[in-house]
Amino acid sequence: xxxxxxVHGYRSLLSAKISLKPGLNVLVGANGSGxxxxxxxxxxxxxxxxxxxxxxxxxxxxxAHAFSMESMRDEEPTLQFTIxxxxxxxVTGVFRGAEEPRVPYTSYEYDCTIKYNKALRVVFVARxxxxxxxxxxVPFVVTRETVVSHSDQAASRVDFQTQDVDLYRYLGxxxxxxxxxxxxxxxxxxxxxxxxxxxxxxxxHQIFAAVxxxxxxxxxxxxxxxxxxxxxxxxxxxxxxxxxxxxxxxxYRLKRGQYYPVNRRRFTTSIPQNNQRAIFKSxxxxxxxxxxxxxxxxxxxxxxDATLSADVLMNLDGQQRKFAFRKISDGTVKWxxxxxxxxxxxxxxxxxxxxxxxxxxxxxxxxxLVRDRLISADRVFLVSTHSESLLNLCTPxxxxxxxxxxxxxxxxxxxxQAELRAVLKSSRxxxxxxxxxxxxxx
Ligand SMILES: Nc1ncnc2c1ncn2[C@@H]1O[C@H](COP(=O)(O)OP(=O)(O)O)[C@@H](O)[C@H]1O
Ligand SMILES: [Mg+2]
Numbered sequence: 448x449x450x451x452x453x454v455h456g457y458r459s460l461l462s463a464k465i466s467l468k469p470g471l472n473v474l475v476g477a478n479g480s481g482x483x484x485x486x487x488x489x490x491x492x493x494x495x496x497x498x499x500x501x502x503x504x505x506x507x508x509x510x511a512h513a514f515s516m517e518s519m520r521d522e523e524p525t526l527q528f529t530i531x532x533x534x535x536x537x538v539t540g541v542f543r544g545a546e547e548p549r550v551p552y553t554s555y556e557y558d559c560t561i562k563y564n565k566a567l568r569v570v571f572v573a574r575x576x577x578x579x580x581x582x583x584x585v586p587f588v589v590t591r592e593t594v595v596s597h598s599d600q601a602a603s604r605v606d607f608q609t610q611d612v613d614l615y616r617y618l619g620x621x622x623x624x625x626x627x628x629x630x631x632x633x634x635x636x637x638x639x640x641x642x643x644x645x646x647x648x649x650x651x652h653q654i655f656a657a658v659x660x661x662x663x664x665x666x667x668x669x670x671x672x673x674x675x676x677x678x679x680x681x682x683x684x685x686x687x688x689x690x691x692x693x694x695x696x697x698x699y700r701l702k703r704g705q706y707y708p709v710n711r712r713r714f715t716t717s718i719p720q721n722n723q724r725a726i727f728k729s730x731x732x733x734x735x736x737x738x739x740x741x742x743x744x745x746x747x748x749x750x751x752d753a754t755l756s757a758d759v760l761m762n763l764d765g766q767q768r769k770f771a772f773r774k775i776s777d778g779t780v781k782w783x784x785x786x787x788x789x790x791x792x793x794x795x796x797x798x799x800x801x802x803x804x805x806x807x808x809x810x811x812x813x814x815x816l817v818r819d820r821l822i823s824a825d826r827v828f829l830v831s832t833h834s835e836s837l838l839n840l841c842t843p844x845x846x847x848x849x850x851x852x853x854x855x856x857x858x859x860x861x862x863x864q865a866e867l868r869a870v871l872k873s874s875r876x877x878x879x880x881x882x883x884x885x886x887x888x889x
Contacts, residue, residue, distance in 0.1 A: 448825050449665060451531035456518040457491065458484040461855025465847065467829075470822035471814065473841050474831040474858070475882060476849030481856030482831040485849075486797045489665035489829075490689075492528075496649075496659055500561065500570055500641040510563055510570055515855070524563040525573075531556050533825070534579075534657030535664060550614060550654045552579035552587065557662060559643060569595055571640035579654060585610040591635070591644040601640040605631040618651055660793070665829060667797035670784040672777040678756040681748060684708065686793050691784035695757045695772065697791055699746035701727040708793065718792060726790050733786045736812050738779060745769070778804055785813075789820055789828075796827055802834035814840045839877025843867040846878070848889035859889040 450467050454460040459481040474482040491513065494503035507513040510524075518524040533554050560574040572593060579587040588608040595601045607630065609615050618630045638644050645662075648655035668689050675691030683696045686708035700706040704720035718726065735741045743760040757772045759779075772780070781804045788795045805813055814837070817828050832838065838846075843864040850857050861867060867881060881887060 448535070448827050449530055449532040449661060450827075451529075452488075453529045454485075454488055454526075455528065456515045456524070456526040457488050457513060457528070458515055459851055459856040460484055460488060461515055461517060463856050463858065465858045466860075467827045468844070469825050469827060471817050471841065471845045472827060472829050472847055473838070473845045474829060474847050474849060475833075475838065476858075477851075480849035480851045481858075482849050483799065484856060485858070486667050486799060486829060486831060488528075489797060490667055492530075493663040493666040495559075496643055496646055496663055499639070499643075499646070500572060504570060514563060517855075522565065524565075525560060526562075527558075527560040529556065529558045530662060532658075532661045534654060535660040536653075536657050550579070550587075550611075550652075551581040551584045552654060553582065554580045555658045555661070556580065557645065557658065564595055567595055567597060569640070571595055571601065572643055575644050577645055577648070577655070577658065579658070587611050587614060589644065589648065591638065593638070593640050595640055603635040603638050603640070605635040605638065605644060607631055614652065614654075618648075664794070665796035665827060667799065667829075668785065668788045668795040669799065670781045670788075672780045675780045675784040676772045676775075678749075678754045678772075681750075681753045681755060687784070687788055687791060687795075689795065691780070694780075694784050694787060695746060695755050697787055698727065698730070698744055698757060699748075699755045701730070701791060702744075702746060706791065708791075730783070730786050730790055733812070733816055734779075734783055737782055737809055741779075742767070744783075778806075778809075782809065786816065789816065794826070797829035799831045800833065801830060802832055802837050805837075807836040810834070810837045811840055835877075835879035835883055838879030838882050841878050843871075843878060843887070846882075846887065846889070848887060850889075861887050861889045863888045 448469060453464045455462050465485070474485065476482055487507065491503050491507050494506045504510050504513050511519060514524040514526055518526070531554065534552065556578040558576040559572065561570065562573040563570045575591040577589045590606045591603060593601050593603040607615055615630065634644065634647065638647055645655060645659055649659040666689060670691035675694045677692060679693055679696035683693060685693050687693050687697050697706065701723050704723045706718060706723050731744060740761040740763060741759055742762050744757055745760060746755055746757045748755050758769045759772065759775050761768050761770060785798070801813060802810065821828050843861050846861055847858045848861065867878065867887065870881065871878060
């Protein structure tokens with residue numbers, strides 16, 4: 448999980464330091480205070496590690512939108528961020544080595560600087576540092592520096608600072624079997640200025656894969672009902688997409704214990720078969736919590752056109768009825784996709800203004816779900832909201848209050864948490880009320 452983030456130079460995040468906690472983190476603040484920018488930042492980070500620099504900026508609407516306006520005025524606009532967290536273990540996949548050294552690292556710090564060289568018209572990763580940390584062990588630190596000279600030439604340096612001879616040798620040997628001294632040099636020669644070094648390292652050893660999976664854990668989901676309802680091709684083995692596409696395929700495979708999602712990484716968090724069926728059941732339970740008429744979801748292959756489709760079974764006045772996915776309501780489909788996104792790894796970690804499709808009773812179930820599901824799993828979930836009824840369900844420590852001034856966006860936990868807790872206990876009003884009347888001091 449990610450527990451700490453510092454961003455300098457992404458949109459309105461000029462110098463933002465934000466601490467996250469397991470479970471719900473509720474982003475509140477006036478329009479324009481930067482809630483969306485923080486959520487977008489984590490989508491940018493996910494795209495950066497998955498698809499590289501050009502795609503990440505493309506998805507963010509171009510360099511002029513992603514770099515802060517302040518930074519864009521500089522000769523060399525710069526975006527720098529530091530993220531601290533715990534590696535997401537339980538990763539399996541195709542790593543090049545057979546025998547991997549055991550690693551004692553329990554947390555990490557990832558630091559990255561992206562620059563826009565206006566003279567050469569190139570946006571590139573200029574500096575990177577991955578530090579693996581553990582109690583009582585010397586950190587394993589990999590640094591990367593890249594300098595560009597003319598538009599298609601870049602020179603990089605990669606250095607290792609470590610006493611972990613096993614892991615270093617492992618990286619050296621595995622990457623370049625004939626020369627186990629020169630892991631740094633050879634990595635430097637192969638890393639592209641348009642890619643984070645971490646995206647290379649994640650294929651070499653589980654520990655870097657685990658860091659990378661932690662870093663992409665806060666990508667946001669924004670379900671479009673028409674995408675989520677669509678029949679999928681039998682050949683589609685992808686994870687659930689951020690617009691809900693692929694939902695039918697994910698449910699089909701979970702139900703059969705055949706869910707091995709393929710993404711651009713060659714590894715994923717593996718889910719044992721039995722757990723997959725349990726996950727399907729949990730999804731169904733949380734769906735029938737919202738709509739008690741729903742008794743099952745049937746998915747069926749159609750070999751003639753190589754597609755999968757899904758039906759929802761409902762018990763209406765004692766009669767079993769079947770409804771094709773394309774006929775069920777927007778609200779139900781969105782809820783189903785959201786629940787699936789929370790349960791089926793690789794998961795999503797953020798959603799904007801869910802009050803747009805969750806009525807107050809569903810909001811209650813949503814908050815319960817996120818707390819139940821995520822706090823025990825040490826996972827973070829970000830929710831931005833303007834809804835008083837949603838806030839009424841939250842506790843003071845879950846709030847992150849956003850503000851925007853000439854120093855950019857800041858986000859703070861309330862200062863008067865103890866006071867708020869006391870007043871909430873003795874009154875019939877919820878936190879949303881106190882937030883609206885300005886009683887939350889942050
Ligand atoms: N590239 C940028 N540089 C600086 N500020 C930006 C940039 N892009 C957007 N902003 C500012 O960010 C704010 C919008 O933040 P946003 O995250 O959409 O707010 P919220 O979601 O809290 O309503 C606006 O005030 C806008 O001026
Ligand atoms: Mg917003």
